[in-house]
Amino acid sequence: MNDRILVWVFVLISTSAWCDVFVRWTGPALPPAKELGLNELVLSWNDNLSPQVRVARRQGYHVYIEVPLHRAATAAETGASGLEGIILAVRPSEAGELEESLRKLRSDHPRLRFLVLNPDGKAPQMRGSLVIKRGSVLEVSSPTAQPWIDTNLALVKIERRAHPGQIPLYTFSWAGLSDSGQQPLALTAEDYSLAVAEAGAFHADLILELDERLQKGLGERDPEAWALWNHVRPYANFYSHTGEQGLEAAANVAVVVDHLDTSDEATNLLARHNIPFKVLRPVDLKSEDLGGFQVLVIFVKPDREACERISEVATHGKTVVLVEAQGSYPWQNGNSVRLNEHAVSYAVGDGKVLELSEPVIDPETFAQDIRRLLGTEGALMSLWNGLTTIAVPYRRHVGAVKELEFVNYAEDPLRVQVQVKGSFASIRYETPEGKCCESLAFLRRNGFTEFVIPELRIAGRVHLKAGPSNDVRSRRVSSR
Amino acid sequence: MRCDNRRATTLISLILIASLVQGAENQVLVYKKKYIMGTVFEIAAYDRSAEHASDAIEKAFQEIVRIDDLLSNYKPDSALSKLNLSAHFHAEKVPPDLYRVIDESVHFSMLSDGKFDVSIAPLVNLWKAALRGEGMPSQARQEEVRGCVGYEKIELTPPDQISFRSSCMQLDLGAIGKGYAVDRAAEVLHSLGVRDALVNAGGSTILAMGSPPNQEAWRVHLRDPSNKIDPQVMLKDESVSTSEQTAPSLLGADSAGHIIDPDTGMPLKTVFAVSAVSRTATVSDALSTTLLLLGPTKGRALIKNTVDVSAVWISHDAQVEAASGGPQILFGNSLAAPSGLGGIP
Numbered sequence: 001m002n003d004r005i006l007v008w009v010f011v012l013i014s015t016s017a018w019c020d021v022f023v024r025w026t027g028p029a030l031p032p033a034k035e036l037g038l039n040e041l042v043l044s045w046n047d048n049l050s051p052q053v054r055v056a057r058r059q060g061y062h063v064y065i066e067v068p069l070h071r072a073a074t075a076a077e078t079g080a081s082g083l084e085g086i087i088l089a090v091r092p093s094e095a096g097e098l099e100e101s102l103r104k105l106r107s108d109h110p111r112l113r114f115l116v117l118n119p120d121g122k123a124p125q126m127r128g129s130l131v132i133k134r135g136s137v138l139e140v141s142s143p144t145a146q147p148w149i150d151t152n153l154a155l156v157k158i159e160r161r162a163h164p165g166q167i168p169l170y171t172f173s174w175a176g177l178s179d180s181g182q183q184p185l186a187l188t189a190e191d192y193s194l195a196v197a198e199a200g201a202f203h204a205d206l207i208l209e210l211d212e213r214l215q216k217g218l219g220e221r222d223p224e225a226w227a228l229w230n231h232v233r234p235y236a237n238f239y240s241h242t243g244e245q246g247l248e249a250a251a252n253v254a255v256v257v258d259h260l261d262t263s264d265e266a267t268n269l270l271a272r273h274n275i276p277f278k279v280l281r282p283v284d285l286k287s288e289d290l291g292g293f294q295v296l297v298i299f300v301k302p303d304r305e306a307c308e309r310i311s312e313v314a315t316h317g318k319t320v321v322l323v324e325a326q327g328s329y330p331w332q333n334g335n336s337v338r339l340n341e342h343a344v345s346y347a348v349g350d351g352k353v354l355e356l357s358e359p360v361i362d363p364e365t366f367a368q369d370i371r372r373l374l375g376t377e378g379a380l381m382s383l384w385n386g387l388t389t390i391a392v393p394y395r396r397h398v399g400a401v402k403e404l405e406f407v408n409y410a411e412d413p414l415r416v417q418v419q420v421k422g423s424f425a426s427i428r429y430e431t432p433e434g435k436c437c438e439s440l441a442f443l444r445r446n447g448f449t450e451f452v453i454p455e456l457r458i459a460g461r462v463h464l465k466a467g468p469s470n471d472v473r474s475r476r477v478s479s480r
Numbered sequence: 481m482r483c484d485n486r487r488a489t490t491l492i493s494l495i496l497i498a499s500l501v502q503g504a505e506n507q508v509l510v511y512k513k514k515y516i517m518g519t520v521f522e523i524a525a526y527d528r529s530a531e532h533a534s535d536a537i538e539k540a541f542q543e544i545v546r547i548d549d550l551l552s553n554y555k556p557d558s559a560l561s562k563l564n565l566s567a568h569f570h571a572e573k574v575p576p577d578l579y580r581v582i583d584e585s586v587h588f589s590m591l592s593d594g595k596f597d598v599s600i601a602p603l604v605n606l607w608k609a610a611l612r613g614e615g616m617p618s619q620a621r622q623e624e625v626r627g628c629v630g631y632e633k634i635e636l637t638p639p640d641q642i643s644f645r646s647s648c649m650q651l652d653l654g655a656i657g658k659g660y661a662v663d664r665a666a667e668v669l670h671s672l673g674v675r676d677a678l679v680n681a682g683g684s685t686i687l688a689m690g691s692p693p694n695q696e697a698w699r700v701h702l703r704d705p706s707n708k709i710d711p712q713v714m715l716k717d718e719s720v721s722t723s724e725q726t727a728p729s730l731l732g733a734d735s736a737g738h739i740i741d742p743d744t745g746m747p748l749k750t751v752f753a754v755s756a757v758s759r760t761a762t763v764s765d766a767l768s769t770t771l772l773l774l775g776p777t778k779g780r781a782l783i784k785n786t787v788d789v790s791a792v793w794i795s796h797d798a799q800v801e802a803a804s805g806g807p808q809i810l811f812g813n814s815l816a817a818p819s820g821l822g823g824i825p
Contacts, residue, residue, distance in 0.1 A: 128513040128522040129683035147520045147682070321731065343731050354731055362727055369731040376614055385554060388515050410515035 019200040019239045022064060022087075022207045024171070025056075029219030033060035036218070037233040042066050042087060042207050045075055057082050066117065066207075069094045069101060076109045085113030087169070087207070116163050117207065120262050121172030122150040124198045125191075126388050126409040147388050149409040150176065153271035155262040156202040157249070161279040162260045170199075171207035187211050189231035190411045190458065196232065197432070197459035200239025201392055201405035203249070235459065238432035247394040250401055251278035252380050253370060254293040256285060258300045266299070266323075266360045269367040274391055276380050285309050292398075294378045295370060296320045301327070315349025319373050325355035377447075384417035389456065393420065400424075404462040406453065413455040418462070424449045425467040431460045507676075507693045512537045517548045517658055519682030525669065526676040526693060536672040540665040540679070547661040550578050551653045553601065563642060564601075564650050571635070571643040579640050581653055581660050581762075588656070588766045589631035591782065594742055595773040596766060601652035602628040603740045607747055626745040659721060659765025662687045666761070679761070684722055684768075687761045688715035702755040702809070706798035712810045713757055713790070721764035723772040724753035741773060748773060751795040757807050758789045767791070776801035 022040040033039050041061035043052055049065065056063045062084035067075045069090045076086055086105075090098055098116065105114050127148040152170060159168035172195075174187060192208070199206035210218070217225025255267055255277050270277050277297075280288060285306045290296065290313050298320065302310060307330055310320050314331065322329075335347040339354070346353045354373075360366045371379070380401065381393055388410035393401040400422040408414050423444050428437035442451040444467070453460060510533035513522040521544055527533035552558040559578045566572050574582075585598040602625045606617050617625075628648035635643045653660075658681040665679050666687050676690035678698060688698040697714035703722045704710055713720055725748050726737040737747035752775070756767040767789065771779040776793045783789050783803040790804040802809060 126513070126515060126520060128520045129680055130511065130513075130522050130524060130678070147515060147518075339732050340728075340730075356730060360730070362730060365727045366730055369729050372729070373731070385518075387518060412515055414515075 019196075019203060020167075020205045021196055021199065021236050021239075022169075022205065024066075024207050024209050025215065027210075027212065027215030027219050029216075030056060030059050030061075031218050031221075036229070037236045038208075040064065040084075045071065050081070053082050064113075064115070069098065072101065072105055072114070073108075076105060076112055083112060085115060087115050087117050089117050089119055115169050115205075116166060118155060118159050118168070118170040118262065119172075121152045121155055121170040121206075123172050123174050123176035123191075124152065124194050124407075124409060125150050125177055126411070147410070149272060149388055149390070151268075151271060151390050151407075151409070152198055152204070153202055153390055153392070154264070154267040156204040157271070157277065157279045158257075158260045158262050158267065159204070160249075161281065168202075168204040169207070170204060171209070174209060174211065187214070189228045192228075192232040193235045193432070193458050194407070194409065194411060196235040196239065197407050198390075200235070201390070201407045201459060201461075203247075203392075203394075203405075234432040238430075238459070238461075244402065246396055247402060248397065249276065249278070250380055250393040250395045251276040252292065252294045252374070252378065253277035254280050254288075254290065254296045256280045256282060256296065256298045256300055258282060265363040266297075266366055269363040270297075270370060271390070273367040273371055274381065274383060274386070274389075275367060275370055275374070276393055282306060290318075291316070294318060295373050297370065298322050299324070302329070307331075310353065311348055314351035314353050317350035319351055320348075320353045321370070321373070322353060322355050324359050325357060329353075329355075379419075380421050382419045384419075385414060386416045386418075389414065389416055391418070400464070400466050402464055402466075404464070406456055406460045406462070408456045408458055411458055413457050414453075416453045416456050417450070418453060419448050419450045420464065421448055422464070423447065423467040424464045426463075426465040427451045428463045428465075429453060429460060430463075431457070433457070437463060508533065510534050510537060512541070514541045514544075516541070516544050517552070517661060517681070518554075519658065519684070521661075521665070521682070522678075522680040523665070523669070524678045524680075525674050527674055532672075533674060536669050536674045539672060540668045543664050543668045544661045547577060547657070547664055550575055551581060551657040551660070553650075553652050553654075560651060560653060567642055567644045568647050568649065571637055571641040573640050574642055576640060577660070577664070579636070579642065581656060582634065582642060582651065583636055584660075584762055584766065585653065585656055586631055586634060586636065588770055591786075592770045592774060594631060596655065596770040597629065597631045597742045598651050598653055598655065599629050599631050599634060599646075599649055600740050600742055601650040602648060603742075603745055604652055604654075604738065605650075607740060608738070622745050629742060629745075655723075655769040656762060656766040658682070659685050659719070659761040659763070662719065662761035662765075681761075685719065685761050685765045686715075686721075687719040689717060691716050702792065702794075703753045704794055705753045705796045706794060708798045709794055709800060710812050711755065711792055711794065711800075713755075713807050714810075715757070715807065718757060718759055718807055719761040719764040720755055720757045721761065721768040722753060722755040723768040725750055725772070739769065739772060750775065751797070751799070752776070752793040752801070753795075754779070754791060754793045755809075756789065756791045757809070758786075759806075763789070776803075779803065 020040050021038050022042045023038050024042045039062055041056050042064045045065050045067045053063050064085045064087050065075060065083060066087040066089060069088050072086055072088055102114055127150060155170055156168045195208055214225055218229060253275055282300045286309060296313060311331055314320050331346045331348045331353045337345045339345055342357045344355045381391060383389055383391060388408055390407045392405045394403040395401045401420055427440040427442045429440050430436040440451045442449050506528055507526045508530045509524060509526055510530050511524045513520050523537045523540055525533045525537055550559040553560050555561060559575050563572050563574055588596040606625050610616050628646055633645040633649055635645060662679050662681050662685055666689055669677050679687045686700055691697050697716040700713050700715055700720055702711040702713060725739050739748045741748045754768055754772045756764050756771055758764040758767060771791050780803040783791055783805055788806040790806040790809055792809050793801040
């Protein structure tokens with residue numbers, strides 16, 4: 001019980017900002033933290049770390065070192081004094097021993113923070129169809145006329161479940177921006193701003209790589225480098241302010257998976273289609289309150305106890321989608337309708353269980369199917385002209401949505417129409433570039449509130465104030 | 481879990497071999513992309529000056545934005561939106577680009593005996609709602625909306641006036657507008673001295689200008705829903721477009737789609753994806769939708785009567801139907817046409 005309280009205290013303290021951006025520094029000269037606008041610095045482990053740490057601390061940074069899990073204990077024991085924490089790069093083969101190692105490290109070194117890093121993030125971007133590879137080969141790889149975006153939202157959701165006591169921390173390599181065709185890659189202020197905005201909007205922490213030339217330029221006070229960085233700083237600042245405490249990502253779809261695999265395309269596509277979902281493990285089916293979910297998507301073979309929960313959820317009018325369903329289940333005694341060659345629908349109480357006999361071979365269509373299952377009434381939010389936009393709704397544990405974070409991967413101003421479930425009395429909008437806050441006109445219709453963001457460039461945040469028909473116990477959203 | 485190639489509607493891959501051979505070293509490749517018309521436009525251009533190519537590409541993008549401001553039915557202030565609001569009451573004077581696109585559209589409508597029809601918008605909107613999960617439209621509602629559709633009710637009065645002979649008519653240029661924008665962007669590039677470039681509208685329409693350095697043409701891989709055929713085409717000052725119906729639902733018996741058959745008023749049911757090659761992107765864009773609606777049998781007849789046009793229909797189970805009066809369509813790693821493919825030269 002005490003452990004659980006400690007975890008929640010840790011989480012609440014950690015959520016005092018929307019996100020922390022850690023900057024990974026490999027360059028020779030380091031500008032002061034105050035000028036860079038970032039306080040968290042990550043250095044690679046080496047045998048002569050102490051002088052670097054001293055310099056960085058003098059420059060105003062909290063210094064972290066990044067080490068493989070198997071070297072963490074050594075690093076903690078022999079590491080330079082003045083370290084703020086240790087960032088653990090965990091190989092898949094070490095995942096089983098992670099929790100025990102973490103517990104021991106935290107117990108042995110209570111003054112150090114130990115953070116688990118997911119290094120498999122993607123460079124956020126709107127992808128084109130042309131992919132320029134080394135050797136000057138161009139290939140149109142996207143099979144879709146709709147814009148494809150690389151987003152880390154699914155990874156963040158998976159990390160949140162994998163390490164519930166820690167704000168998700170990830171990093172990525174800019175080499176993923178392969179379609180730019182420029183060698184060496186010339187990163188822009190928009191690229192960095194989008195990366196910072198994405199982590200901030202997803203309430204995750206990010207280790208940001210700065211390319212070598214930029215590091216050198218910043219260290220040597222090159223005006224061009226600082227001109228670029230001064231466009232990024234407002235983004236770091238925007239997400240570093242204290243956010244409203246206790247908000248969590250709203251979700252009315254639960255995705256139950258056995259393996260927390262960030263490369264899974266089905267979860268990536270759900271995120272890509274702005275379907276608010278929460279990742280659960282099979283064990284959560286038995287313990288979690290599932291009442292808030294309209295749709296459960298289950299990628300594991302349920303055991304007897306899980307089957308009982310599934311039946312219970314469906315009985316109360318919800319829809320359960322069982323993927324790769326093989327075998328006999330209790331609901332199969334009820335009325336059934338064959339939907340197509342691979343799908344059967346079973347009526348269970350006021351709801352239904354849909355069995356898909358095969359794996360999800362078309363994640364794009366599957367995501368659209370889940371959206372259709374939610375229907376107009378069940379959608380927490382919908383966007384129009386938002387094909388390059390990810391929106392994440394936040395709320396208290398129960399109640400209406402209080403904030404919406406927006407990220408536009410096209411990096412060009414976009415007029416986005418938004419419909420959010422609930423009846424709201426005011427809609428206020430802020431951006432990294434502007435002051436808080438601009439009031440937006442809105443329309444309440446059929447239990448939804450509609451408004452237009454006139455120009456979403458890279459990032460924006462909407463504060464929603466509950467109207468009279470909402471839970472009166474909800475606290476008012478405070479502006480900064 | 482693999483990400484299946486049928487993620488959505490389309491297509492195409494393209495390979496260009498460049499700068500690998502002697503003599504090409506003074507050509508630089510410049511690439512840019514921009515989100516316009518609800519898709520990603522990309523331009524890759526070879527030029528002696530990166531700065532010049534970059535400026536030219538930016539101007540080409542500006543031209544596409546200008547065209548979008550005219551042809552968009554999402555933007556309330558576009559020329560098309562204004563036409564859709566007022567042409568039921570009186571002949572509306574429209575900008576030359578809008579007149580030209582609608583004129584071309586009506587030409588394709590006549591050519592296809594009404595299969596291609598830009599007045600299909602009310603039906604498209606009806607079925608879009610179904611795709612969003614708002615339920616299938618009733619028969620009565622379908623009949624009511626079908627009454628709003630029919631290209632013959634569009635009246636064009638040269639040089640620039642258009643009126644509708646239906647009180648509920650709405651035009652949607654989604655099946656031709658991107659192609660038109662690609663052509664205009666290519667004109668801008670050409671006027672600024674860029675000779676070798678590729679303009680790509682989201683993978684569904686690609687225009688090849690000139691060729692890569694020391695190459696005769698640009699090799700473009702076409703959409704293959706079966707993942708077995710690998711069709712390709714060599715393009716030089718030509719365009720290819722691909723159309724495919726929205727993939728069917730994995731969890732439902734009834735499935736809508738974004739391409740509506742004017743004859744039935746319902747989403748087209750077809751097993752094919754079709755790629756059409758022609759001299760301009762406007763034609764290839766309109767033609768691909770038309771050929772998808774017509775199917776291979778009637779489509780071949782249309783191709784036979786059209787100059788410099790090729791097409792290939794490929795199904796999910798690798799059934800191939802082709803017709804060619806223009807560039808040769810190649811198949812597979814051997815780049816040879818499979819046996820029994822009539823129409824492939």
